[in-house]
Amino acid sequence: MVPVSPPKVKVLVLGAGFAGLDCCKKLNSPKIDVTLLDRQNHHLFQPLLYQVATASLAAPDIAAPVREILADQENAQVFMEAVETIDLKSQCVHTSDRAHAYDYLVIALGARTGYFGHPEWEAFAPGLKTLEDARSLRHKVLKAVEKAELCDDPKERRRLLTIAIVGGGPTGVELAGAFTELIHRTIKDGFRRVVAEDIRVVLIEAAPKLLSMFDEDQSVYAAKRLRKLGIEIHTGTFVEDVREGEVDFNGTSLEAGTIIWAAGTEANPVTAALPTDKDHSARLIVGTDCSLPDYPNVFAIGDIAYCEDTNGVVVPPLAAAAAQMGAHVANLIKSEIKVKTGRMRDKAPLLRRQFTYFDKGMMAIIGKSAAVVKANKFKMRGFLAWVAWLFVHLLLLVGFRNKLTVLLQWGFAYLRGRRSARIIVSPEP
Ligand SMILES: Cc1cc2nc3c(=O)[nH]c(=O)nc-3n(C[C@H](O)[C@H](O)[C@H](O)COP(=O)(O)OP(=O)(O)OC[C@H]3O[C@@H](n4cnc5c(N)ncnc54)[C@H](O)[C@@H]3O)c2cc1C
Numbered sequence: 001m002v003p004v005s006p007p008k009v010k011v012l013v014l015g016a017g018f019a020g021l022d023c024c025k026k027l028n029s030p031k032i033d034v035t036l037l038d039r040q041n042h043h044l045f046q047p048l049l050y051q052v053a054t055a056s057l058a059a060p061d062i063a064a065p066v067r068e069i070l071a072d073q074e075n076a077q078v079f080m081e082a083v084e085t086i087d088l089k090s091q092c093v094h095t096s097d098r099a100h101a102y103d104y105l106v107i108a109l110g111a112r113t114g115y116f117g118h119p120e121w122e123a124f125a126p127g128l129k130t131l132e133d134a135r136s137l138r139h140k141v142l143k144a145v146e147k148a149e150l151c152d153d154p155k156e157r158r159r160l161l162t163i164a165i166v167g168g169g170p171t172g173v174e175l176a177g178a179f180t181e182l183i184h185r186t187i188k189d190g191f192r193r194v195v196a197e198d199i200r201v202v203l204i205e206a207a208p209k210l211l212s213m214f215d216e217d218q219s220v221y222a223a224k225r226l227r228k229l230g231i232e233i234h235t236g237t238f239v240e241d242v243r244e245g246e247v248d249f250n251g252t253s254l255e256a257g258t259i260i261w262a263a264g265t266e267a268n269p270v271t272a273a274l275p276t277d278k279d280h281s282a283r284l285i286v287g288t289d290c291s292l293p294d295y296p297n298v299f300a301i302g303d304i305a306y307c308e309d310t311n312g313v314v315v316p317p318l319a320a321a322a323a324q325m326g327a328h329v330a331n332l333i334k335s336e337i338k339v340k341t342g343r344m345r346d347k348a349p350l351l352r353r354q355f356t357y358f359d360k361g362m363m364a365i366i367g368k369s370a371a372v373v374k375a376n377k378f379k380m381r382g383f384l385a386w387v388a389w390l391f392v393h394l395l396l397l398v399g400f401r402n403k404l405t406v407l408l409q410w411g412f413a414y415l416r417g418r419r420s421a422r423i424i425v426s427p428e429p
Contacts, residue, residue, distance in 0.1 A: 008033045008075075009337050012093055012102035014083050016043050016066040019302025019322035020108035026330030028073050031337055035100060037093070039082035041065055044131060045397055047319060048406075050171060052134035054178035055142065056413060059131045061406050064398040083109065083270050088295055104297045104333050107271060107284065108326065111303035111317065114266035114281065121242040125166060125259040128175070137260065141179060142424050144257045145186055148194045161198045164247045164256040166239050167263030168205030169212070170364035173222055175262060176203045177367030180229045202232045202256070204249055206263070209235055211364055211372065213316075214379075218372040221381050225366045239263075265317065267304050279306040288354040290329050296352075299332075301325035309357045319396070320360045328355045363389045368414075 009032050013020045016038035027034045042063040051057040070076045081095040086107070093100045113127025126133055141163065148160040163179050165172045180201045187194045203210070203226065209219040210226075210233065223233055234249065241248040247259050267282040276292050277285040284292060284300040286307050292298045301307075302322035307315045315321050332353045361375025363385070371385040380388065390410060397403050 009103045011104045012100050013106045015108035017110045018319045019326040022323040022326030023106050023330045024076055026327050029334055032075055034076040036078045037081050037083055041080045049128055049134045050174045053137040054182045055138050061402055106329055107300040108302045109268040109270055109304050111265040111267055114264040124242045124244050125261040127261045140258050149191050157198050159255045160257040162200040162256040163258045164202045164254055165260045166204050168203055168210040172262040174365050176201050176231050204237050205235045206238050214372055214374050218381055222366050225370050229367050289352050290325055290355050299329045301329055310354045313357055315357045365389050
């Protein structure tokens with residue numbers, strides 16, 4: 001008699017970000033069928049999005065097709081589909097025209113820009129989360145410089161070249177430094193009427209200091225560097241209202257050609273209807289093993305999850321943390337399948353692995369040639385921190401081609417000060 005092999009276990013992974021992709025890669029086992037759903041066809045390296053927005057890199061440099069990344073993994077299939085609903089009772093995920101059944105579900109749909117209860121501000125102050133966001137921001141700022149060159153009214157020129165950035169975390173700080181350098185660099189290239197004094201970059205932060213997750217001396221250093229670049233900083237300042245081309249704070253109204261929201265995130269709305277506990281940002285509260293309470297075969301990982309690890313540490317919304325959670329859940333599922341199909345099947349629930357977050361640190365770049373780095377008790381700032389930032393981000397990029405092109409573009413930009421992605425393409429993306 002020919003032995004019949006047991007049916008494969010179906011693992012459905014939602015989202016090809018850092019969490020979902022790492023999970024899929026680690027689920028490489030002949031006993032498992034992996035299906036990955038994402039509404040986009042690419043994995044995006046979000047930490048370098050600001051460089052696309054500020055014309056240092058082109059969009060394809062920081063993204064890679066998901067299908068290509070998993071091409072050699074025979075047990076994995078990829079579908080470009082948007083998830084609409086998740087039905088935990090019938091173990092099924094619905095897209096617009098299909099239903100995907102699962103044995104195990106991994107929810108890794110990430111976060112979106114949050115407006116602290118003012119969704120109407122999004123139209124006037126877009127966030128930075130996707131390649132489309134980055135490209136339209138770049139388009140807007142480069143066009144504003146061109147419009148300013150055509151403008152006879154000095155007041156209007158100044159309004160066009162005013163950029164207000166809400167949020168003084170790493171993204172806001174990186175954008176402020178890079179936009180200031182971009183415009184200064186751009187106007188040196190043949191602009192005759194726009195002058196450096198027309199440029200105004202304003203950074204607004206609700207907390208008492210910039211980069212509040214870093215140490216005090218690093219925040220002070222960042223503020224000093226940004227002020228040296230001419231950036232206006234308002235800490236301890238809450239935005240009161242945002243309208244077309246205007247942002248209100250401290251009882252006054254600032255007219256700005258570009259307003260960018262880099263202040264907050266909230267969980268992906270797809271999971272809002274799930275009958276399970278959520279935190280104040282709508283993140284799914286998971287147990288230490290990353291599974292949903294009452295649904296041991298359903299996991300939430302990455303930015304969409306609120307997780308306290310085995311040491312009671314709240315896992316931060318960072319790329320490395322998301323990837324670690326992805327690897328943890330994949331290993332857990334693999335060992336559970338092994339136990340369930342082996343001699344120790346009665347012990348399966350007892351043997352569940354719990355997640356321990358390994359802090360690899362945080363970094364933020366502050367204009368050209370300076371950065372801050374913090375990893376546990378180790379910290380660094382200045383030029384060496386900037387070199388470390390370049391090195392780490394280059395290593396983390398997916399794909400050799402991307403690493404090489406990014407390295408060449410950074411080298412060129414550093415030596416010549418030129419930005420390679422400054423072409424304005426019409427119509428607006
Ligand atoms: C501008 C910016 C800068 C950052 N800088 C840093 C940094 O320097 N260092 C750092 O560690 N972290 C940084 N982060 C945070 C880091 O990028 C996130 O923590 C990380 O991406 C989280 O990974 P994730 O897999 O949970 O979600 P994501 O990477 O956001 O992936 C979610 C995936 O789900 C897909 N998706 C969403 N909704 C649907 C749907 N309905 N149907 C199908 N697919 C869907 C998306 O297309 C996406 O591919 C930054 C984030 C941003 C936005």
